[in-house]
Every structure is written in structure tokens, then in C-alpha cells.
Amino acid sequence: MILKGRVWKFGDNIDTDIIIPARYLSYTDPEALKVHCMEPLDPQFHTKAMKGDIIVGGYNFGCGSSREHAPIAILALGIPLVIAKSFARIFYRNAFNKGLALLEADILNKVYEGEEIEVDLTTGVIKCKEGEVKAKPIPAFMEKLINDGGLINYLKKKLRGA
Amino acid sequence: MGMTITEKILAAHSGKKTVEPGEIIESTIDLALANDITAPLSLKEFEKVEATKVFDPERVVFVLDHFTPNKDIQSAENCKKIREFALEYGIKYCYEGGECGIEHALLPEEGLVVPGDVVIGADSHTCTYGALGAFSTGVGSTDFTYGMVTGKTWFKVPESIKFICYGKWQKWITGKDLILHIIGMIGVDGALYAAMEYEGEAIHSLSIDSRFTIANMAIEAGAKNGIFPVDKRTLAYVKTRGKRPYKVYKSDRNARYREVIEIDAASIGLKVACPSLPSNVKDVKEIKDVDIDQVVIGSCTNGHLEDLKIVAEVLKGKKIARHIRCIIIPATPKIYREAMRRGYFKIFLDGGCIISPPTCGPCLGGHMGVLAKGERAVATTNRNFIGRMGHPESEVYLAGPAVAAASAIKGRISHPDEVT
Ligand code: SF4
Numbered sequence: 001m002i003l004k005g006r007v008w009k010f011g012d013n014i015d016t017d018i019i020i021p022a023r024y025l026s027y028t029d030p031e032a033l034k035v036h037c038m039e040p041l042d043p044q045f046h047t048k049a050m051k052g053d054i055i056v057g058g059y060n061f062g063c064g065s066s067r068e069h070a071p072i073a074i075l076a077l078g079i080p081l082v083i084a085k086s087f088a089r090i091f092y093r094n095a096f097n098k099g100l101a102l103l104e105a106d107i108l109n110k111v112y113e114g115e116e117i118e119v120d121l122t123t124g125v126i127k128c129k130e131g132e133v134k135a136k137p138i139p140a141f142m143e144k145l146i147n148d149g150g151l152i153n154y155l156k157k158k159l160r161g162a
Numbered sequence: 163m164g165m166t167i168t169e170k171i172l173a174a175h176s177g178k179k180t181v182e183p184g185e186i187i188e189s190t191i192d193l194a195l196a197n198d199i200t201a202p203l204s205l206k207e208f209e210k211v212e213a214t215k216v217f218d219p220e221r222v223v224f225v226l227d228h229f230t231p232n233k234d235i236q237s238a239e240n241c242k243k244i245r246e247f248a249l250e251y252g253i254k255y256c257y258e259g260g261e262c263g264i265e266h267a268l269l270p271e272e273g274l275v276v277p278g279d280v281v282i283g284a285d286s287h288t289c290t291y292g293a294l295g296a297f298s299t300g301v302g303s304t305d306f307t308y309g310m311v312t313g314k315t316w317f318k319v320p321e322s323i324k325f326i327c328y329g330k331w332q333k334w335i336t337g338k339d340l341i342l343h344i345i346g347m348i349g350v351d352g353a354l355y356a357a358m359e360y361e362g363e364a365i366h367s368l369s370i371d372s373r374f375t376i377a378n379m380a381i382e383a384g385a386k387n388g389i390f391p392v393d394k395r396t397l398a399y400v401k402t403r404g405k406r407p408y409k410v411y412k413s414d415r416n417a418r419y420r421e422v423i424e425i426d427a428a429s430i431g432l433k434v435a436c437p438s439l440p441s442n443v444k445d446v447k448e449i450k451d452v453d454i455d456q457v458v459i460g461s462c463t464n465g466h467l468e469d470l471k472i473v474a475e476v477l478k479g480k481k482i483a484r485h486i487r488c489i490i491i492p493a494t495p496k497i498y499r500e501a502m503r504r505g506y507f508k509i510f511l512d513g514g515c516i517i518s519p520p521t522c523g524p525c526l527g528g529h530m531g532v533l534a535k536g537e538r539a540v541a542t543t544n545r546n547f548i549g550r551m552g553h554p555e556s557e558v559y560l561a562g563p564a565v566a567a568a569s570a571i572k573g574r575i576s577h578p579d580e581v582t
Pocket of ligand 1: 228264266287462463521522525
């Protein structure tokens with residue numbers, strides 16, 4: 001699958017309290033959550049981000065609490081992909097479970113804010129102005145999970161005995 | 163090749179003789195936990211999969227501790243949904259009201275976690291139970307749903323990093339200082355995806371409360387779990403409480419480690435993690451003239467009896483500085499009651515502190531002590547991220563109980579020797 005989108009750059013250690021502050025966690029509706037996405041760093045992020053945009057981060061993206069509200073808020077803004085140097089493990093699981101794609105690649109210093117990049121999710125090849133970068137391949141197990149339509153669909157099928 | 167305690171527990175729960183780091187396994191779980199923030203999302207998923215029951219109503223636990231006593235209408239609605247779900251599906255352990263404590267202090271105290279367990283929790287600090295020689299780790303709401311329905315989950319077997327601590331601890335030092343020291347040394351992603359295992363004479367001399375603190379903050383180094391050897395203290399703790407049989411696993415002498423780090427206990431002073439990362443660690447003596455507005459003593463990290471005892475020792479007969487709010491939050495009803503019985507409450511109240519019911523409250527900027535713009539707090543909690551306790555321009559300094567209490571008295575970040 002090929003994705004094309006504008007880049008929003010964030011730095012290292014973007015924690016889940018930044019992605020969605022705890023005071024909004026009593027909401028479960030994606031629409032209510034998305035307007036607070038990245039609020040501590042940019043309260044207007046939700047008005048600027050457009051469907052198809054891509055978040056690019058540094059080390060340890062998604063560290064901190066286990067809140068699934070974080071990938072939900074990102075997805076609700078129409079952002080289908082986060083590319084970062086590395087991801088915190090709970091965020092990694094949650095993102096795949098929710099259908100937010102993640103790629104591990106070090107491109108923070110290779111792209112500029114607002115640049116449009118092209119990403120081939122299958123091969124992991126990222127095309128930006130500075131050239132091509134290859135992301136770490138998605139583990140086979142995660143790929144299978146995505147192909148099954150995420151963990152919940154997989155479980156649903158399993159319970160139906162399909 | 164031998165195996166680590168983490169590998170042995172995971173092998174035993176996946177029906178294998180051996181497992182290797184990097185291997186993906188399907189593991190059975192002994193307990194699945196969610197709270198009032200993570201359970202609502204999970205119950206939505208539960209509806210989607212059209213499940214008719216949970217895998218074991220005695221092994222699915224809900225603790226309504228974060229925004230409770232309900233801070234607003236939305237939190238009340240969430241708790242109501244969980245309560246109704248618990249009734250409908252016969253969930254035996256759903257803690258709220260006067261029975262409720264902060265989940266990671268409450269579950270071990272209630273004997274719901276025992277050595278050798280595999281526990282998942284829809285809360286990142288689920289890694290706390292490693293203090294008892296269990297494998298426990300945080301997951302999201304969807305993974306929790308899967309676990310709650312099937313009694314299973316998948317794991318990538320983590321590599322292990324071993325920390326060997328030798329020598330004697332200095333006065334006032336608790337588990338908080340060791341874990342802050344380690345996070346300061348290896349960084350917030352220093353143990354990413356790995357198991358942090360502890361060993362050595364100085365580890366055995368630590369109280370179980372201190373071990374909870376250390377295991378609790380494994381996630382702050384990016385780790386999957388933190389884990390301690392089971393010793394006499396562990397068994398004494400578990401024997402009086404455990405609701406299920408336990409099993410003791412031990413790392414083999416020839417087990418593999420990604421890294422082995424030795425630490426001289428005597429070299430560790432009182433530590434503070436400055437804003438806005440838990441790895442931004444300094445010795446309290448290096449911090450000069452940092453005035454504060456609030457002190458929070460509590461959380462799943464440091465709301466244990468040991469912590470309250472130290473605070474009582476530092477505060478005894480003294481008053482906190484004017485204009486400082488010092489909020490003390492015993493982590494569970496049992497700790498609350500015991501602190502009261504020992505007379506700590508009188509010391510706290512005479513000193514001008516606020517005693518809160520057990521709740522997460524200010525730890526995550528929820529309620530009961532949220533910070534205004536520009537305010538600064540010393541907290542015995544585990545995260546000092548931007549805006550964690552309130553306004554994005556407020557600041558949190560993380561410390562252990564002795565520094566927190568001394569700072570409340572002085573109105574600035576202080577060493578307990580300055581006031582005792
Ligand atoms: S006390 Fe703080 S860190 Fe612990 S479970 Fe509650 S919110 Fe999370």
C-alpha cells in the first residue's frame with residue numbers, strides 16, 4: 001500500500017501525555033479526543049492536521065501510559081501513519097491493534113515540516129526530497145495481524161469458529 | 163544455555179521447555195487488570211467481538227482508582243458502565259468506594275498476584291508486580307479485551323538486563339533513589355522492550371515496598387517488565403496474603419543477559435528527577451533554590467506504608483511552609499488505616515498537610531491537586547512529563563518520600579538533613 005502525505009515533525013520521547021493529556025481520558029469518543037491531540041505542544045494541531053498527513057518523530061515515540069486514547073486520537077485526525085526512530089512498546093502494540101501504521105526509520109533530519117513524502121507500507125521505502133530511506137520491515141507477526149483486520153477482528157473470527 | 167527468571171515464567175505459560183529473546187509466544191495469563199480509564203475502551207471492544215463471557219470471572223480485575231471518587235459526570239458514567247459490566251459477567255474483584263486503592267498497590271496487598279504469575283494490565287505500571295517475582299506488563303485496552311476473553315496474550319520474549327547491587331544503603335535511601343539513579347544512567351529508552359532484573363545483597367536488604375517502587379518505574383526506562391528474585395521477604399509477604407498457589411522461578415547461573423550493570427549501593431544519594439523526563443536525574447544536593455508550590459506524596463510508586471513512615475519521621479513536630487499544599491495519599495484503605503493507627507495522621511494534620519482518600523488523583527493531573535500555569539511540585543510519583551500534573555507550563559520534580567517531606571517543610575527542594 002502506498003501512502004502520500006504532508007509531514008508533521010515532533011522530537012524525541014513524545015509521550016502519551018502529550019499525544020492526549022490525561023484530563024481528557026474520561027472520553028472514549030474519537031471525535032472528542034482528536035481536538036486535544038498534541039495539545040501541550042500545539043493546541044491548534046487538530047485544526048492544522050489534515051486527512052492523510054504523516055507524523056514523524058525521533059526516539060521512543062509513544063512512551064508513558066498505556067492509554068489507547070493516543071492512537072485513537074491520531075487516527076481520528078485522519079493520520080494513518082507515524083514514522084519514528086523507535087517506538088515505546090505499549091504504544092507499538094496499541095497502534096497495530098487499532099490500525100495505525102508505524103514504521104521505524106530515522107528521517108527526522110531528512111524531511112522538513114509540511115513536505116509531502118511517499119511511503120510504501122509493504123516495502124517500507126520512504127521517498128522524501130533528500131532521497132529514499134528504507135524503514136525496518138514490519139515484523140511478520142504484526143503483518144499477519146494487520147491482514148486479519150486487527151486483533152479484534154481476529155478474535156471475533158476466532159470466537160465464531162471461523 | 164540457561165534461562166532468566168523472565169524466560170522461565172514465559173516458557174512455563176506457553177507450554178514450552180525453553181524460550182529465547184525475540185521469539186513470539188502465545189502465553190496464558192493468570193490475571194488481567196483494567197481501571198476506570200482503560201476499561202471503558204475495552205468494554206467497547208468486548209461488545210464488538212460479541213463475546214458472551216470472560217475467561218475466568220475470578221481473574222479479571224477492575225480497579226476504579228484514577229478519576230475517583232468520580233471527579234465529573236463523564237467519570238461517573240464510565241464507572242457506572244464498568245460496575246454494570248462487572249455485575250453482568252460475575253466479575254469477583256471490582257474495587258471501588260471504600261474498598262478501592264491504587265491498583266498496583268492494591269492487587270499485591272489483596273493477594274491477587276503471586277510469584278510466578280503472568281499478569282497483564284491495561285495500565286503501563288502493571289510492571290510493579292515484578293517485585294514479587296511475577297512477570298507482569300502493561301498493555302492497551304484492546305490487548306486487555308483479548309486477554310479478558312481468551313485468557314491468553316502474545317508476547318515477544320524480552321532480552322534481559324541485570325542490575326547487581328552490592329554494599330549498604332545510606333540513610334534515607336529507598337527504592338526510589340535506586341530506580342531514579344538507574345533511569346538517569348540508562349535513559350528513558352535505555353531498557354526499551356527489555357526485562358530489568360535485579361540481584362545482589364543490597365537488593366535482598368530492600369523492603370518489599372521499595373521493590374514495588376523499583377519494579378513500578380521499569381516502564382520509565384522503556385522496559386517491558388522489572389523483576390526481582392523471590393526471597394524470604396517475598397515469601398513472608400505472599401504467605402499471609404496470597405489467594406492462589408505461587409511458584410518460585412530462579413534465573414540460571416548461565417542465563418543470557420544483554421548487559422550486566424553493577425551498582426554500589428553506598429554510592430547512591432537522594433535523587434530528584436527534574437522536569438520533564440524521569441531520566442533528568444540529579445543528586446538533591448546539586449539542586450539549589452528551587453521554590454515549590456505543592457508536594458504530592460502518594461501514587462502506585464510511593465504511597466506505601468514505608469513511604470508514609472518516612473514522611474512521618476521527617477515531619478514529626480514540624481509544620482510545612484506557608485503557601486505550600488502538601489497532599490498525602492495513602493495508596494490503599496489498609497495502608498490508610500494502618501497509617502492512622504500508628505499516629506501518622508496526627509503528624510500530617512498537625513504539620514498542615516492534606517490527607518486524601520486513596521486515588522491516582524493528581525499523579526496524572528486528574529483531580530485533587532492539579533497545578534496552575536507556572537506552578538511547581540515535588541511529587542513521589544513516577545512521571546514528570548510536560549503537563550502531567552496540570553497546566554502544560556507547570557513543572558514536576560520526582561523524588562522519594564524523605565526529600566518530598568523535607569521540601570514541604572522548607573518550601574523548596576531540600577535534603578531531609580536540613581530539617582531533622
Ligand atoms: S498512581 Fe499514577 S502512575 Fe500509578 S496507576 Fe495511578 S495514575 Fe498511574
